[in-house]
């Protein structure tokens with residue numbers, strides 16, 4: 032059974048001018064694509080199968096990310112059903128020189144595991160070990176999801 036921390040992925044993306052919206056900040060659609068990619072990697076690591084996005088839960092853009100900043104995206108599996116995989120996501124803007132971060136976005140996405148024929152397949156149970164794993168799981172449940 033995979034542990035929560037084995038699904039924990041943090042990816043960084045350099046925010047370039049071609050990622051901008053009309054306000055010269057990161058276009059929300061680019062951030063959503065990065066969130067989807069990183070959370071799919073986490074879901075697939077957990078399931079050991081291909082996973083497709085079934086649902087994007089509430090997604091608030093709390094703060095903009097500036098061009099030239101780094102977008103730091105974190106994903107981990109916090110729960111699983113029979114074939115569904117529930118992934119928690121957070122994003123921060125990170126100042127590339129100082130490493131200073133500010134949280135900009137938070138959400139949960141639901142994936143479904145499928146086999147090579149596109150048929151839904153069962154996923155394992157998630158296990159939570161260590162205080163860090165428990166803290167990460169509990170913070171999602173405290174969000175009321």
Ligand SMILES: CC(=O)SCCNC(=O)CCNC(=O)[C@H](O)C(C)(C)COP(=O)(O)OP(=O)(O)OC[C@H]1O[C@@H](n2cnc3c(N)ncnc32)[C@H](O)[C@@H]1OP(=O)(O)O
Nearest residue numbers: 067071082083084085086111112113114115116141143151
């Ligand atoms: C990484 C990517 O970008 S992938 C590309 C974008 N995504 C896609 O193209 C997926 C398109 N959608 C599909 O193929 C289908 O709707 C699927 C495979 C997601 C679900 O197939 P369905 O036959 O509708 O699934 P079904 O109703 O049997 O539910 C299967 C599981 O998914 C869950 N589920 C399905 N749809 C949703 C949803 N919208 N929200 C939350 N959970 C859902 C169900 O609760 C169930 O969970 P469980 O097995 O843990 O009890």
